[in-house]
Amino acid sequence: MSDVPLYAVFGNPIAHSRSPQIHSGFAEQLGDAVRYDARLAPVDDFQGGWRAFVSEGGRGANVTVPFKQQAAVLADQLSDRARQAGAVNTLMVGDSGEVIGDNTDGAGLLLDLKRLEAPLADARILVLGAGGAVRGVLGPLLATGPSELVVANRTVEKATALAELFDAMGHIRGCGFEAIEGTFDLVINATSASLAGALPPLPEILFNEGALAYDMMYGATPTVFLQWAQRHGVRCVDGLGMLVGQAAESWYLWRGTRPDTTPVLEALRADLR
Numbered sequence: 001m002s003d004v005p006l007y008a009v010f011g012n013p014i015a016h017s018r019s020p021q022i023h024s025g026f027a028e029q030l031g032d033a034v035r036y037d038a039r040l041a042p043v044d045d046f047q048g049g050w051r052a053f054v055s056e057g058g059r060g061a062n063v064t065v066p067f068k069q070q071a072a073v074l075a076d077q078l079s080d081r082a083r084q085a086g087a088v089n090t091l092m093v094g095d096s097g098e099v100i101g102d103n104t105d106g107a108g109l110l111l112d113l114k115r116l117e118a119p120l121a122d123a124r125i126l127v128l129g130a131g132g133a134v135r136g137v138l139g140p141l142l143a144t145g146p147s148e149l150v151v152a153n154r155t156v157e158k159a160t161a162l163a164e165l166f167d168a169m170g171h172i173r174g175c176g177f178e179a180i181e182g183t184f185d186l187v188i189n190a191t192s193a194s195l196a197g198a199l200p201p202l203p204e205i206l207f208n209e210g211a212l213a214y215d216m217m218y219g220a221t222p223t224v225f226l227q228w229a230q231r232h233g234v235r236c237v238d239g240l241g242m243l244v245g246q247a248a249e250s251w252y253l254w255r256g257t258r259p260d261t262t263p264v265l266e267a268l269r270a271d272l273r
């Protein structure tokens, strides 16, 4: 076993994960030597992959598709935000060998939105989609104190169920796309429609002046949603910064230091082009 602390990202597939590059960037910037691997686990045996990793001295890991629920089951303890998100994206081994599960996706999004000086407090926020990605970010978004948060989804029941789940935290409402009312300061696309090159059916008048359109997906070219928002003249940002943000929050849990995300994000952006 080497003295260099060992971390990893688990997924299936995993070959194209950007996490090793991001964490190497943090390690270099902070002068904190760690090893960070990409690990492929069998779809039905995340636990086996994790145990092998821990026996090699692994201290913590990021967890991505399709293991976020399996990681929550495996953890001995869950943070409040992992419980709230219903998923784990960060694991760490505690002092007594216990496995702690956390979720940094929401905090990562918030870190990026703050970097962008996005409208949050007293803002009207619209979130498109009601899947796992949305569940992880509603708590942190509501904690910023928006005047209203609307969750709109193709399957209306999923949006209303999420709104009910988070009702105690602030003004939140769930609806279908056709029932979206009013205009917004921040619109976040968390549907996977962009993957299929599709756009949710959105009202033509959606944005307030100075609004920000944010897509949780990222790529070399803007998503269909961001292209649509660009045509409406608003500021558009993709989810690459959220990816770096959630990694920075995981790094903080493991190493206790806060990397500067900007240079790492810039290097990643340059590689995407």
Ligand code: ATR
Pocket (backbone or CB within 6 Å): 128, 129, 130, 131, 132, 133, 134, 153, 154, 155, 158, 190, 191, 192, 193, 196, 198, 199, 200
């Ligand atoms: P994730 O974990 O990334 O959120 P998910 O749980 O599969 O993935 O959720 C995908 C989200 O994208 C859902 O909100 C889904 O809408 P439904 O709940 O109605 O399935 C949404 N979605 C996927 N394809 C879509 C499309 N073509 N148009 C609109 N919404 C779409």
